[in-house]
Amino acid sequence: MSIAVDTMRAAVYHQEGGLRLEEVARPVATEHQALIRVAACGLCHTDLHYLDHGVPTARKPPIILGHECSGTVVEVGSLVEGVAPGDRVLIPAVLPCGSCEMCRLGRENICTSMAMLGNHIDGGFAEWIAVSARHLLKLPEEIPLEEGAIIADALTTPYHAVVRRARVAPGERVVVIGCGGVGLGLVQFARAAGGRVLAIDLVDSKLELARQLGAEATVNGGEGNLGKAVRKALGGAPEVVFEAIGHGPTLQQALSLVAGGGRVVVVGYCSHDVELSAGRIMFRELDVLGSLGCRPVDYPRVIELVRSGVIKLAPMVSHRFPLQDIAQGLDALRRGELVRGIVLP
Numbered sequence: 386m387s388i389a390v391d392t393m394r395a396a397v398y399h400q401e402g403g404l405r406l407e408e409v410a411r412p413v414a415t416e417h418q419a420l421i422r423v424a425a426c427g428l429c430h431t432d433l434h435y436l437d438h439g440v441p442t443a444r445k446p447p448i449i450l451g452h453e454c455s456g457t458v459v460e461v462g463s464l465v466e467g468v469a470p471g472d473r474v475l476i477p478a479v480l481p482c483g484s485c486e487m488c489r490l491g492r493e494n495i496c497t498s499m500a501m502l503g504n505h506i507d508g509g510f511a512e513w514i515a516v517s518a519r520h521l522l523k524l525p526e527e528i529p530l531e532e533g534a535i536i537a538d539a540l541t542t543p544y545h546a547v548v549r550r551a552r553v554a555p556g557e558r559v560v561v562i563g564c565g566g567v568g569l570g571l572v573q574f575a576r577a578a579g580g581r582v583l584a585i586d587l588v589d590s591k592l593e594l595a596r597q598l599g600a601e602a603t604v605n606g607g608e609g610n611l612g613k614a615v616r617k618a619l620g621g622a623p624e625v626v627f628e629a630i631g632h633g634p635t636l637q638q639a640l641s642l643v644a645g646g647g648r649v650v651v652v653g654y655c656s657h658d659v660e661l662s663a664g665r666i667m668f669r670e671l672d673v674l675g676s677l678g679c680r681p682v683d684y685p686r687v688i689e690l691v692r693s694g695v696i697k698l699a700p701m702v703s704h705r706f707p708l709q710d711i712a713q714g715l716d717a718l719r720r721g722e723l724v725r726g727i728v729l730p
């Protein structure tokens with residue numbers, strides 16, 4: 386047997402030296418797992434938190450990064466049912482345990498024993514991946530397999546934030562701060578929920594895309610009096626503000642923009658503490674809500690909204706990088722050039 390059969394190319398994160406392209410052992414599916422030929426895996430700011438900002442991965446490196454992954458099933462373990470070789474599948478970013486208290490409450494997205502791809506277990510910046518088959522979701526033919534990868538985070542995360550956490554109602558004024566993949570997903574789902582959406586970013590091309598995806602107004606966050614511009618464009622202060630960057634100053638901005646009695650939803654991940662005005666939260670009865678990922682029960686809903694064209698996928702995938710060029714992809718992400726970039730092994 387030649388060595389190429391048993392190994393694969395993967396982007397492996399090391400404590401020292403960061404991300405390295407390496408030849409590693411190809412995973413083998415256990416009896417409950419499926420072996421998947423990776424079609425694509427999205428680049429996300431979470432990857433930069435590990436690489437640039439000292440946020441530790443849950444499993445000690447070396448670990449293969451990447452948590453937004455799609456592919457084709459090639460082999461299944463002896464006890465797997467309902468998934469077969471040839472199936473086109475989406476792998477959720479987070480695999481909940483199914484038995485902890487949060488899982489039993491139906492809040493699997495905050496499972497206390499979760500396994501997140503590219504964090505607790507090896508991820509999708511690789512040619513192959515083996516995961517527990519019960520989590521897999523079949524992608525319908527209408528959804529391109531490669532672009533479909535971003536559903537695993539850039540579209541399911543916003544669904545949960547808009548529908549389950551903010552519960553955006555028709556006619557509500559909604560502001561989205563940050564127009565990367567998750568931010569533009571927030572724009573789309575808030576619009577689909579009937580909200581009147583205003584998007585804020587520093588990059589005009591992303592604001593243009595936000596308008597194409599349903600924002601009725603946009604404001605460049607680097608210009609002038611933000612609060613005034615927002616109230617003028619929406620005809621009042623927003624009832625809901627999503628912060629999709631994970632940046633202290635923009636989180637504080639969200640709290641100052643929101644209307645009395647409104648909701649601020651923290652979707653972006655910030656690795657350090659941020660000071661928020663407790664007085665403002667108390668006097669104005671503000672709800673500050675965290676939002677993480679998406680529950681398994683909602684994945685099929687998101688897939689159907691993409692299949693039926695209510696939620697647009699193609700415009701959100703702005704760049705494609707072969708696995709050997711992943712470093713360039715991460716650089717482009719650092720420079721804020723990507724809406725969503727996908728890596729193709």
Ligand SMILES: [Zn+2]
Pocket residue numbers: 429430431452453538
């Ligand atoms: Zn992510």
Ligand SMILES: [Zn+2]
Pocket residue numbers: 481482483484485486487488493496497498499
């Ligand atoms: Zn659990």
